Amino acid sequence: MKSLRHCLYLTILVLVASCNKPAEPIEITPEVFHVSVDKVMDIQIHDIFSPPVASRVFVYPNIAAYEILAQKTNEMSSLAGKVNELTSIPMAEESKNINLELAAIIAHMELSKSLIFSEEKMEVLQDSLYADWQEKNEPEFNTAKTYAFEVVKHIKQWMDADNYNQTRTMPKFTVDTDDPSRWQPTPPSYMDGIEPHWNKIRTFVLDSAAQFKPITHPTFSLEKGSKFYQELMEVYDVSKEITAKGNDSEEIEIAQFWDCNPFVSVTRGHFMFATKKISPGAHWIGIVKIASRKSNADVAQTVNAYTKTSIAIADAFISCWDEKYRSNLIRPETLINQHIDPDWLPILQTPPFPEYTSGHSVVSGAASTALTAIFGDNFQFDDDTEVPFGLPIRSFDSFNLAAEEAAVSRLYGGIHYRAAIDVGLTQGRNVGNLIVERIKMKFE
Template sequence: MKSNIYILFLVVVFSFVGCKDTEKVPDPVELEISNVVADKWAEMTLRHLKAQQLKTPTYVSRSLGYIGLTMYESVVNGSIVYQSVAPQLNGLGTLPKPEKDKAYDWETSLNAGQAYIIKQMWQHAMATDNKRLDSLENAIYAERNLVVTDTATIGRSKRYGLSVAKAIYEWSKTDGGHLGYLTNFDPKYVFPRTTMNWTPPMNGQSSVLMPLHPHWGKNRTFTSTNSQLSIPEMIPYSDDKNSAFYKEFKEVYDIQLSLTQTQKEIANWWGDDPSETYAPPGHSYSLALQILRVKKPNLFTAAESFAKVGMSVADAFINCWKCKYTYHSIRPAAYIRKNIKGSFEQFWPEPPFPAFASGHATQASSAAEALISVYGDNVAFDDMTHVGRPKDIFRNVEYKKRSFTSISQTAIECGISRLYGGIHTSQDNEVGLAEGKKIGGNINALSWKK
């Protein structure tokens, strides 16, 4: 059966490849530096994202790229194992360095950097949202002042974290996506309007009948290697019932006829509607936080994980959007209504952009690859991201925790959730998973360790 072949493909895609970094053993002092401040800021980042208006998966991914990178770069010079990746990134160059032979409190540096970069990424946030950021920043400063009694060290650390964040923010302004949440739709964008191409759906996730961020694929990636990846090939369009293209959509139709309750729960869990959640890349950042709480790494490894996940999902959306707006590929509902059954309705509402390849699968795969490089694949944990959300009465689905025994399972399940939702074909998901693995791999390939 094709579904069995599909699952086998997914397992092969996520066969674990060991980290190539030469392992260096941190000194005891480095190992003892707690990840608590990183944990608090990651949690606040997600809370802040969820509250924002006009957010899209594209812009959320970008913001997490810079937020995660800032976390890492604001502390990395306190490690004897890790090193700055800034000179290896696409046009960033060298960041400010700490003063030689001076003491620094790296939790304070991280605190200053996160407070600044989050506000810059979301400059039109509500005053109440920024008050929460200020409250956390001030609370952490108060805690650090109790631990580090030298006020000069605290002041120096704060200035350093802020200088790193400001340098990264200035670089971010030139990537093509600056304040992109203010320009989600381009009414002047001309896209092909044929029966074989995607068109904005009625009654979809968005009430705006225009394509979302059609130019996002032109943005600068964090690594030049990701900008150099070729656009994946797509099965040629065909209405022929014997064609490979038709069979892709027939599979979607058949699955929708007999969705199980478990499949519905998976579709809902990974739906991550930006109007109600912190969007798909935010879900990946949430996974990074939850795995951190299981593995309990030190501050520097925690910062590495958020930087890798953030930059991976950011580059994933750039590359995926380049692909989407190359093919302008039709989604299942329109094709099925034309060729299989005119009254077809999919389980999950259609998002406002073309199908191929799947953004969910691409970003989830890139994030999984990033996290595997830090923690290994065999990590058992519960994904609690949506626990506590009200029951979806319309679809009769409750939001129950999802349990996993490996990180790669999250990407596999995220990808197939779109097939269960009726908005992607297996091809969309398979290619997305394969491309995401490459993208996350290119982030991992940076020289993170000395």
């Protein structure tokens, strides 16, 4: 009996000691932000977001996290007044001693959840992290969460005024079948042109969607001596040359590595299904993670890199889509099948929107320019972004060289003319340079 009382006494002491366990400060590392961004990327793949819409899903949560952290260090300055129509977020009260890094990651996850379809997938990550933080220091967690929700409300109000909801009700793109130069839906799905009204989305740093309107593509002509016909034949000839080398050629590897088509239709007999991948913007967001880890970036530097790059990507899509549906140029696949070789297929599946300019080129030009400003030129990195999709690592000596390879991959893939690639890369770098000029950090 005495032994039993002794055991009960020890048990009570252990329980009391555990209840009186001192709260631990909650430390947020850059890896927590990488995990949150990776989760958003995984959900985007599952939910099949188009490339322009995916860019919107990335950028707003990053800005929310950035604005919270901008209060903590003199090296970061608010984006209010630098990003279009963004006003100052509610300031954290000094007396509450809010953990701003914790508030930033909570805001990132909460705002991300509001932009995706499969919210429950984000909640799994949230629930796991929240439980850990509550156990370590419930008062600190609750204070940070309350503040994060105030900021999320503010950013949501700004976000909801970007015309996205209005574009959901606008009419589908009308195909002009009378003009042989105009875009037509391509096999195998013959999908409608996606996001024809994306140029109506409020820009972030650009003065307007047309600020860097590119030069006009070569005049449409099927005369053999014309510049346009030469570009058309280049697509056909390069494709034939590449395929003659076999599936293990360097050019095919490059084309597949940078494919980044979120919805590839596959036909097997009477069945059609889709394979899912990351979008072009998501690939560059993956490169942000690689560069941040390699440079041992702290939380503020990591969030800055994600934010500046995602703004560059978002504005690049608005700029590019403005031109795509203005020029409304027909794809090489359509013309080659109609006039050169009815059995020809591009190495990559042609995406469902007009040709000029190349989205990969514009986005890669913008993202690489932002990343170069942050991490420097001649930044060597090993890009393992496509490993989950069965593709090998590719190594680059700079972000600009990676962008140039991403751009030319569209020629190798048989889905773009030369002008769309070269002019698109310039267009993207113009977008990126403006963002670098307007948004500067003291540690860059």
